Structure formats: C-alpha cells, structure tokens
Amino acid sequence: MVRSLLIILMFLLCSGEVFAARDIQRLPDPRYTGRITLEESLAHRRSERSFQTAGLTNEQIAQLLWAAQGITERTWGFRTAPSAGGTYPLEIYLVKRDGVFHYLPLTHSLEKTKDTDCRPSLTRASLGQDFLGDAPVVIVIAADFEKTEVKFGARAQRYVHLEAGHVAENILLQAEALGLGAAPVGSFWDDVVKAVLDLPYAHDPLYLIPVGYIK
Numbered sequence: 001m002v003r004s005l006l007i008i009l010m011f012l013l014c015s016g017e018v019f020a021a022r023d024i025q026r027l028p029d030p031r032y033t034g035r036i037t038l039e040e041s042l043a044h045r046r047s048e049r050s051f052q053t054a055g056l057t058n059e060q061i062a063q064l065l066w067a068a069q070g071i072t073e074r075t076w077g078f079r080t081a082p083s084a085g086g087t088y089p090l091e092i093y094l095v096k097r098d099g100v101f102h103y104l105p106l107t108h109s110l111e112k113t114k115d116t117d118c119r120p121s122l123t124r125a126s127l128g129q130d131f132l133g134d135a136p137v138v139i140v141i142a143a144d145f146e147k148t149e150v151k152f153g154a155r156a157q158r159y160v161h162l163e164a165g166h167v168a169e170n171i172l173l174q175a176e177a178l179g180l181g182a183a184p185v186g187s188f189w190d191d192v193v194k195a196v197l198d199l200p201y202a203h204d205p206l207y208l209i210p211v212g213y214i215k
C-alpha cells in the first residue's frame with residue numbers, strides 16, 4: 001500500500017505536465033477584413049531586413065499567427081494553410097523580448113515555453129543576420145515530420161517543406177496587409193536554433209520570419 005502511494009507520488013512529481021501551471025494566453029480573435037486587397041499585398045511584398053524596435057500589439061501578433069496556422073473549419077480542424085492529407089506537421093513559435101511562445105491553433109492561444117530573450121542568439125545561429133535581433137518578433141516555423149510520414153512515408157520530406165512554404169507566404173502577405181515588414185530566413189544552423197529555443201525533440205526548425213515596422 002505504502003509502496004503504491006510512493007510510486008504514484010513519484011509519477012506525479014516527475015511528470016511536469018501534471019502539476020506545472022501552464023502559462024497560456026488566449027489571443028484576440030482574427031479579423032477577416034483588411035486595409036488593403038490581396039492583390040496589393042502581393043504587389044508590394046518585399047523581404048525587409050531593417051526594423052524599428054517598436055513592439056507589435058497582441059492583435060497584430062494574433063493576426064500573423066492565425067494567418068500561419070489558424071483554424072478555419074471546426075469539424076475537421078482545417079487551417080488557413082493547406083496540409084498534405086490534413087496531417088498538420090507544422091508547429092509555430094514566436095520569439096520576442098519576453099520569451100518564447102508556442103502557438104496552439106485549436107484554442108488560438110500562446111503558451112510560454114521560455115522566459116528569456118532569444119533574439120540575439122538567433123542572430124548568432126543564423127550566421128550573423130543581425131536583423132533577427134532587431135525585429136520585435138521572430139516567427140519560427142518548425143516541423144514534426146513523423147506526423148506526415150505515418151501517412152505518406154518518404155514522400156513526407158517533400159510535403160512538409162512545401163507546407164512550410166505555404167505558411168511562410170501566408171505570414172509574409174499578412175504582414176504586408178498589416179503595414180509591417182518581414183523576411184523569410186532559411187540560412188541558419190538547425191541544431192543551434194533548436195537548442196537556443198529549447199524546442200521539443202520532434203520539432204525541427206525550417207524557417208525564421210522576423211516581423212516588425214520597417215525603418
């Protein structure tokens with residue numbers, strides 16, 4: 001009896017998820033109308049690499065993350081970007097001054113996963129691309145390849161990368177529509193980014209997208 005109680009106690013103490021108070025914040029609802037047309041976003045989008053330090057509002061952050069992976073259909077859980085076989089292998093992280101956050105599409109919320117400002121380390125991880133340290137937010141597209149591999153085998157390698165492109169373009173066009181600048185960054189040390197952000201083992205970083213007001 002005592003032994004069983006001890007085992008249960010050990011299990012509860014060791015499994016952080018049971019007791020850890022998760023720091024989750026619900027984001028403002030997305031807006032479905034904008035100040036410019038899709039065509040204007042397409043015509044004006046440019047990779048921007050010079051950012052003001054001004055932060056983004058919660059509304060702007062919510063809109064960018066919704067554009068990346070927001071749920072747009074509740075029955076099947078379809079999202080703003082297409083996904084091979086609806087396997088949704090992509091995970092979105094947000095890096096800003098006050099820490100690292102994981103986007104939870106189902107509840108349209110952000111879970112804090114780290115307390116420190118990792119932007120300077122992202123600059124080092126991306127071979128000195130210092131605009132990653134200047135931008136108020138960096139959106140990270142990571143992938144859990146296994147989610148798509150279980151359905152498509154080796155073909156998943158192609159599909160997951162195609163999906164990251166869809167999501168990145170959604171973010172870039174949404175940034176443009178919000179009057180913000182952004183750039184897709186693919187040049188970085190994968191393992192360093194993963195370590196700096198403390199990403200889970202299964203989440204491999206594919207893209208870094210700094211977003212902010214341009215100078």
Ligand SMILES: Cc1cc2nc3c(=O)[nH]c(=O)nc-3n(C[C@H](O)[C@H](O)[C@H](O)COP(=O)(O)O)c2cc1C
Pocket residue numbers: 045046047048049129183184185186187188
């Ligand atoms: C897969 C990919 C990786 C990229 N990686 C970087 C990068 O590491 N750093 C950077 O400054 N721009 C990067 N870019 C942005 C390109 O340099 C940019 O798209 C190109 O110069 C065309 O300019 P535009 O985006 O303004 O049309 C990348 C673009 C793509 C599609």
